[in-house]
Amino acid sequence: MRRTSLIIRNDIRRRLKAPMATILFMIIPLAMTAVIGMIFDPGAGGETTLPPIKLLLVDQDKGLAAKFLIGAFDQKEVKDMFQVTLVDAATGEKLMKKGKASAMLVIPAHFSDDLADQKPTALEVVKNPSEEFLPGVAEEFAGTMAVGFSAIAQVFADELKVIQSASKLELKDITIAQMTPFLEMARVKIIALQSYLSPLLLQMKASTTVKPGQTAQPKGFNIFSYIMPGMLIMFLLFIVEAFMREIQNERADGKIRRMMFSPLSTRELITARLFSGWLMGVLVCSLAMAVGSLLFGIDWGNLPLVFLLVVISCFWCAAFFGMLNAFFKNKNQAGAFASPIILVFAAFGGSMLPLEQIPQGMRWLARFTVNNWFITGCRTIVDGGVPYLSFIVLSVSGLVFAGVAMVALQRRLST
Amino acid sequence: MKKIWHIGFLDLKLTVKDKAFFFWMLAFPMVFILIFGNLFQGSKTDTKASLTVLNQDQGKWGAYFIDKLKAPGIELTVEASEPKEYFRMLVIPPDFSTKIEKRAAQTLELKKNSDANMQAGAVAEIKITQAMAKLIAELVLYGNQRDMQAFFETRSPYRDLVLVKTRLPEGTITKVPSGFDHVIPGILVQFVMMMVLVYGGISVMEDRKRRVLARILYSSASFAELFAGKFLGRVLMGLLQSAILIAAGKLFFHLNLGNVWLTGLNILVFTLAMAALSIFVGSVLRKEELIVGVSVLTANMFAALGGCWWPIEIVPPAFRTLGMVSPAYWAMDVFHQVIFFGKGFDAVWPNFLVLLGFTAVFMALALRFFKVEE
Numbered sequence A: 001m002r003r004t005s006l007i008i009r010n011d012i013r014r015r016l017k018a019p020m021a022t023i024l025f026m027i028i029p030l031a032m033t034a035v036i037g038m039i040f041d042p043g044a045g046g047e048t049t050l051p052p053i054k055l056l057l058v059d060q061d062k063g064l065a066a067k068f069l070i071g072a073f074d075q076k077e078v079k080d081m082f083q084v085t086l087v088d089a090a091t092g093e094k095l096m097k098k099g100k101a102s103a104m105l106v107i108p109a110h111f112s113d114d115l116a117d118q119k120p121t122a123l124e125v126v127k128n129p130s131e132e133f134l135p136g137v138a139e140e141f142a143g144t145m146a147v148g149f150s151a152i153a154q155v156f157a158d159e160l161k162v163i164q165s166a167s168k169l170e171l172k173d174i175t176i177a178q179m180t181p182f183l184e185m186a187r188v189k190i191i192a193l194q195s196y197l198s199p200l201l202l203q204m205k206a207s208t209t210v211k212p213g214q215t216a217q218p219k220g221f222n223i224f225s226y227i228m229p230g231m232l233i234m235f236l237l238f239i240v241e242a243f244m245r246e247i248q249n250e251r252a253d254g255k256i257r258r259m260m261f262s263p264l265s266t267r268e269l270i271t272a273r274l275f276s277g278w279l280m281g282v283l284v285c286s287l288a289m290a291v292g293s294l295l296f297g298i299d300w301g302n303l304p305l306v307f308l309l310v311v312i313s314c315f316w317c318a319a320f321f322g323m324l325n326a327f328f329k330n331k332n333q334a335g336a337f338a339s340p341i342i343l344v345f346a347a348f349g350g351s352m353l354p355l356e357q358i359p360q361g362m363r364w365l366a367r368f369t370v371n372n373w374f375i376t377g378c379r380t381i382v383d384g385g386v387p388y389l390s391f392i393v394l395s396v397s398g399l400v401f402a403g404v405a406m407v408a409l410q411r412r413l414s415t
Numbered sequence B: 001m002k003k004i005w006h007i008g009f010l011d012l013k014l015t016v017k018d019k020a021f022f023f024w025m026l027a028f029p030m031v032f033i034l035i036f037g038n039l040f041q042g043s044k045t046d047t048k049a050s051l052t053v054l055n056q057d058q059g060k061w062g063a064y065f066i067d068k069l070k071a072p073g074i075e076l077t078v079e080a081s082e083p084k085e086y087f088r089m090l091v092i093p094p095d096f097s098t099k100i101e102k103r104a105a106q107t108l109e110l111k112k113n114s115d116a117n118m119q120a121g122a123v124a125e126i127k128i129t130q131a132m133a134k135l136i137a138e139l140v141l142y143g144n145q146r147d148m149q150a151f152f153e154t155r156s157p158y159r160d161l162v163l164v165k166t167r168l169p170e171g172t173i174t175k176v177p178s179g180f181d182h183v184i185p186g187i188l189v190q191f192v193m194m195m196v197l198v199y200g201g202i203s204v205m206e207d208r209k210r211r212v213l214a215r216i217l218y219s220s221a222s223f224a225e226l227f228a229g230k231f232l233g234r235v236l237m238g239l240l241q242s243a244i245l246i247a248a249g250k251l252f253f254h255l256n257l258g259n260v261w262l263t264g265l266n267i268l269v270f271t272l273a274m275a276a277l278s279i280f281v282g283s284v285l286r287k288e289e290l291i292v293g294v295s296v297l298t299a300n301m302f303a304a305l306g307g308c309w310w311p312i313e314i315v316p317p318a319f320r321t322l323g324m325v326s327p328a329y330w331a332m333d334v335f336h337q338v339i340f341f342g343k344g345f346d347a348v349w350p351n352f353l354v355l356l357g358f359t360a361v362f363m364a365l366a367l368r369f370f371k372v373e374e
Helices: A002-017 A020-040 A064-072 A076-081 A089-097 A111-116 A134-155 A157-167 A176-197 A223-244 A246-252 A255-259 A266-296 A303-327 A331-349 A360-368 A370-382 A388-414 B002-017 B021-041 B061-069 B096-101 B118-142 B148-154 B179-209 B212-218 B223-253 B260-284 B288-306 B317-325 B327-341 B345-369
Strands: A053-059 A082-087 A103-107 A121-127 A202-209 B050-055 B075-079 B088-092 B106-113 B162-167
Touching: A002 A266, A020 A223, A020 A266, A020 B288, A053 A064, A053 A089, A053 A134, A064 A103, A064 A111, A064 A134, A076 A082, A076 A134, A082 A089, A089 A103, A089 A121, A103 A134, A111 A121, A111 A134, A111 A157, A121 A134, A134 A157, A134 B118, A134 B162, A157 A176, A176 B118, A202 B118, A223 A246, A223 A266, A223 A303, A223 A331, A223 A370, A223 B288, A246 A255, A246 A303, A246 A331, A246 A388, A266 A303, A266 A388, A303 A331, A303 A370, A303 A388, A331 A360, A331 A370, A331 B021, A360 A370, A370 A388, B002 B021, B002 B179, B002 B223, B021 B179, B021 B223, B050 B061, B050 B118, B061 B075, B061 B088, B061 B096, B061 B118, B088 B118, B096 B106, B096 B148, B106 B118, B179 B212, B179 B223, B179 B260, B179 B288, B179 B327, B212 B223, B223 B260, B223 B345, B260 B288, B260 B327, B260 B345, B288 B317, B288 B327, B317 B327, B327 B345
Parallel strands: A053 A082, A053 A103, A121 B162, A202 B106, B050 B075, B050 B088
Antiparallel strands: A103 A121, B088 B106
């Protein structure tokens, strides 16, 4: 026991004497969390906001309906969403060719007349081909405008005809008597409209549902707490892997053989190595989480539970890489295979992108990664639950790996 | 020149012989392409904004409203009882018709599964709003004084008078780009950075430590030839990585490259910058772990800021400006200009100039710190 603790102490001390690599692997998840978090930080309402969409507007109609449509972009919510520039068709086309806007909305010639005549017409949306999302938003907005204008044109069909013919006449040629029936008709429709619009006859309320055992994004959602567990576990794997690879280095330079001349047994040595890797992981992970709390205001939830999750996850990492190093012949092989394994874990386990964003056909792979259990465990704790499943899966598989590591490493070190 | 080629080619050969070569060069980038490409294509089961409608209505209006929901781009499934699984579900309550006939306001509930595609969800919400607008328009047309029982016989149906047509700018591409067309250039740029920095950096450090560099100088090769050879080796690594990904992209995902020569030139110029940076990293750092750490951090930061991970248009303007410090930003911009806008050399030469500027700075640093011995 004393010999084991001496090795553990020596291992940790050695690491702390040259901490640059460890510090670097601790900085990486923090830096990545900062960048991703700041880019996708949701606004006060908890919704991730898009930057203003650059929209070019071409008015080839110049009529009343076009003026109404352009006026719609002056509404506060729409103004926040779109950054509109009114241009002529040639300039618009030129700017779109240069990719200077997300989309261009063209109001066709005779738009107002066609609406008044109840003739079909079409708004044209020119989309920036290099952009993936914003042109689609502009298209859907145009679609909603189209429905609105179709509806208004049908509701006020008669009135629009009068306005259309009146606009072609001189003011002196129009009498109030001629206008009165149409004004009365419009009044009746506006009253009818009011009864449907105030309050709005039909409204929609959206809510997010979850599968059993899952929770929806809570209010006061902190995006950093959503990103950081994934990043942390990915780089924790790198740190523990580098630590456990020392076994290969010491085998290669004969250090282990020399140690075996002492009364130390291979069992003690392997136990010490596994404990050192485990302890190092717990230290680094706890420190990174504390820094995360300070820098990003992350609330990790019930701290003893989080600590337990960290302890179990780090044990899993140490046991897993201990086992892998028992099967690798040398440090080159360990270096060549360990990083790919970590990155595959990260890709499928939810470190690189949220699990729900991973294509359905690949999601089942997450169950085989420590990343998934750590991330879902953190989320459960943040939401006030206890991640029993994460604890059980990681503890059981960790113990199995530790057992295999113990047996296989003893055989490896004795050869 | 022969010696430079010999040193460079040998470096490439050693890289290819590495056990993890296949994984780093092809398998891992392919995993990335598949995940992100499918992500931007939308989930296969959720591409057309699927919407489940739970129609609990006792009257005719529920079915009539569902009819209004039918539109291109939305996939409707009507259910009488709540299904176990759905992406998003609109609930039409039992008293829907009663309330409509009384002209009383009501709120429909849209339940969205947290796992569902957000983009498809937004489309579904817009289509529901449009259907509501259509129904309200018909009710207004019908008037608020008439008997609602006679609505279905005497109504004036809503017509789509205004349609929306979409197109791409004239003189650019003619086919709407796929998710893979957007994703592959980003992944290519990221993996060229990762590969060249990690492999290139570590091999410079190891060659120095094992005195391989010093031994090369015992031959007839000069310092300049040794440096140029090492630089060439890293450029070849980047080009090989790019060639593999482009071939895979063409073969499996019908990747559109635009002007192949300009795309190739872009990759070459970008690789020059990364090759110089990798020599610098390998020259100043003495431990493999540190090189891996610095390279991973640098490559990921450059990739994130440069628009390799997500469409740059959704990034806040301040970060977009900050992204210009990343060589990846300039390379990605060339890809966009060439692939999506069909631009020529006259449009992208400033980007090449900036990338060559990066190369010059990294090269100066590499030359300053490059050592043949510890």
